[in-house]
Amino acid sequence: MHSNQDNLLELQDVTTTFFTKQGEVRAVDGVSFSVGKGEVVGLVGESGCGKSVTSLSIMRLVPQPAGKIVSGRILFKNEDLMEKTAEEMRQLRGDRISMILQDPMVAMNQLLTVGKQLGEPYKFHDKVRGSLREMCIRLLEKVKVPAPESRVDDYPFQFSGGMSQRALIAMGIANNPDLLIADEPTTALDVTIAAQVLKLMKEIQRETDASIILITHDLATVAQICTRVIVMYAGRIVETAPIKIFYKNPAHPYSVGLIRSVPVLGQPVDRLFSISGQPPSLFAMPKGCRFAPRCNKAEKKCFKHYPPETWLDENHSVACWLYPGD
Amino acid sequence: MQGYIVKRILIAAFTVFTVLTVVFFVFRLGPADPVMVMLPPNATPQDAENLTKKFGLDKPLMVQYGNYLKNAFRGDFGSSFRFDEPALRVLLMRFPATLKLGLVTFILSVTVGLSIGLISAVKPDSIIDRIGRLFALAGMSLPSFWVGIMLILFFGVTLRWLPIAGRGTPLHYIMPAFCMSLYPIALITRLSRSSMLDALKSDYVVMARIKGVPEFYVILVHAFKNASIPVITVIFGIFGALMVGSAVVVEYIFSWPGIGRLVMESFFARDYPVVQVFVIVVTCMVVTLNLIVDIIYAYIDPRIRYQ
Incomplete structure (x- = not known):
């Protein structure tokens, strides 16, 4: 995927490092990808692979003071977010760029009413027209919380998990953002509620034509709403592919392993497949390909040098020595 | 909210009552006889007996306790030995x-x-x-x-x-x-x-x-x-x-x-x-x-x- 005027968001070689007492950790290491207008992209990977830090980097909300975006450019509507002042970023956040966190129970302030928290994106972006309470009720209605007129005055602990997640989504979409990052929005929910929440997100996307980055480790979720998949491993992107190609023809051995680990309904197996080994420690990254120690196709070269990004076709790229560049 | 406050007040009252009780018994468990403390060294046994009666210390402990609580609710905690004032x-x-x-x-x-x-x-x-x-x-x-x-x-x-x-x-x-x-x-x-x-x-x-x-x-x-x-x-x-x-x-x-x-x-x-x-x-x-x-x-x- 090459630089494109139609891209809403484009990350160029973004590296985010945490400076800890134990040493430097590159949670995100030279990540580049782009998101088109109205596109729904899935960012997939194991826990700790840098998905969440990538999204926090886009928001410029990497935990301080340990974390820092040390290099790269983050272009949003062709403007570099790295050059924005704190106040300019604040104005973008919750207005043009928004995010939904994964655990609604801890992402909501338990001491403020749901309505008060819903109203904040309006209040702090000068978007209040008429009654703020009325606007919050409309918002709850939009995400299908029952009895919004009375629910708006409730406290988060009076909401169920599914309702809290809906309220959280409502906060994210209040100002119809151009980009919505959803960080595992269904992880904390049970399967039926998760399906409802995904359906809701799909509807909202269609209505507002927002671009969505869906961060997840659940391939089933990706299959349901994404058009493209970005696979991250140990802080780097290993494969980018349109959803259909990804499922039919995954290129990177890691992606192949991920897809093979999903059990198929009706197909009896003795033992579920899993990728052997553990992701590398962030403090001791392998010199070559980071997946090499777990890869069954690894060769000598893989342990020595990190593979460059290779384009298999216009939309499908992979970083693996199995696919030599042109 | 009101129920909560009432409950807290009741608990507080109970705490005060418990402390009143503990204080009463602890001070009476001590080895020092308050009458002996108050009297000058040359006092006669008759003086001691009079004083004991005056403070009601000759009565059974439970009766003393009852009187103590009754007085406590009226804000009367006895007189200071030193100043002869409440x-x-x-x-x-x-x-x-x-x-x-x-x-x-x-x-x-x-x-x-x-x-x-x-x-x-x-x-x-x-x-x-x-x-x-x-x-x-x-x-x-x-x-x-x-x-x-x-x-x-x-x-x-x-x-x-x-x-x-x-x-x-x-x-x-x-x-x-x-x-x-x-x-x-x-x-x-x-x-x-x-x-x-x-x-x-x-x-x-x-x-x-x-x-x-x-x-x-x-x-x-x-x-x-x-x-x-x-x-x-x-x-x-x-x-x-x-x-x-x-x-x-x-x-x-x-x-x-x-x-x-x-x-x-x-x-x-x-x-x-x-x-x-x-x-x-x-x-x-x-x-x-x-x-x-x-x-x-x-x-x-x-x-x-x-x-």
Whole structure:
């Protein structure tokens, strides 16, 4: 995927490092990808692979003071977010760029009413027209919380998990953002509620034509709403592919392993497949390909040098020595 | 909410009653016969018997206990042996001095402790944080009697800047108040710093920033409201108890005419009714402060209010 005027968001070689007492950790290491207008992209990977830090980097909300975006450019509507002042970023956040966190129970302030928290994106972006309470009720209605007129005055602990997640989504979409990052929005929910929440997100996307980055480790979720998949491993992107190609023809051995680990309904197996080994420690990254120690196709070269990004076709790229560049 | 408050008040009343009972029995378990303490050495056995009868000490213990409770509810806790006046009145006469010193200490501790704690949490590892941490460590570990003596030595005797004893002018407050607030400042600084750090790391703070909430609002409304709950416990709850403990020492060192010094004097003079009423009044103070804390909790945290 090459630089494109139609891209809403484009990350160029973004590296985010945490400076800890134990040493430097590159949670995100030279990540580049782009998101088109109205596109729904899935960012997939194991826990700790840098998905969440990538999204926090886009928001410029990497935990301080340990974390820092040390290099790269983050272009949003062709403007570099790295050059924005704190106040300019604040104005973008919750207005043009928004995010939904994964655990609604801890992402909501338990001491403020749901309505008060819903109203904040309006209040702090000068978007209040008429009654703020009325606007919050409309918002709850939009995400299908029952009895919004009375629910708006409730406290988060009076909401169920599914309702809290809906309220959280409502906060994210209040100002119809151009980009919505959803960080595992269904992880904390049970399967039926998760399906409802995904359906809701799909509807909202269609209505507002927002671009969505869906961060997840659940391939089933990706299959349901994404058009493209970005696979991250140990802080780097290993494969980018349109959803259909990804499922039919995954290129990177890691992606192949991920897809093979999903059990198929009706197909009896003795033992579920899993990728052997553990992701590398962030403090001791392998010199070559980071997946090499777990890869069954690894060769000598893989342990020595990190593979460059290779384009298999216009939309499908992979970083693996199995696919030599042109 | 009303049910909650009524419940708290009942619990508070029960606590006071329990302390009244414990105080009654503890003072009667002691080996010293109060009559012997009160009488001059050359008194006859007849004198002792008369006095025993006068105080009702010849009656069975349970009857004495009943009378004690009855009198207690009327505010009658017996007379001071030393002053021949109701013990409660003796104590209350000395109370304003302690209360004034206490209020100065309270305001000093809360403003200094909270400000250092909050600034340290918002800007960890800054100069204020480092100095604050050092000061908190010192405040926690230096005993107030030693600090008091050193203050007197330095500012009172050597430099002659501040009066070393008594009260009267605002200058008189500086040393005792500083001495008394050292520990509470340290405690409040540490606690507000750590609970604020926790709150600032939480997801709801990240979420507020995601919504584009301005930083001062994030800190004061989202983070501080959550961080304030443990801090309030310390400020009010432990404060009452702390105050009394250090008031006894500090008032003694600086000859401050409050209840702390009174209780020390009464103790050495075996003026038990005054000591007894001191324990009871202090209990009531601590219980009341805790009741206030409980009500503030309910006001801040809806989960308590809606129980």
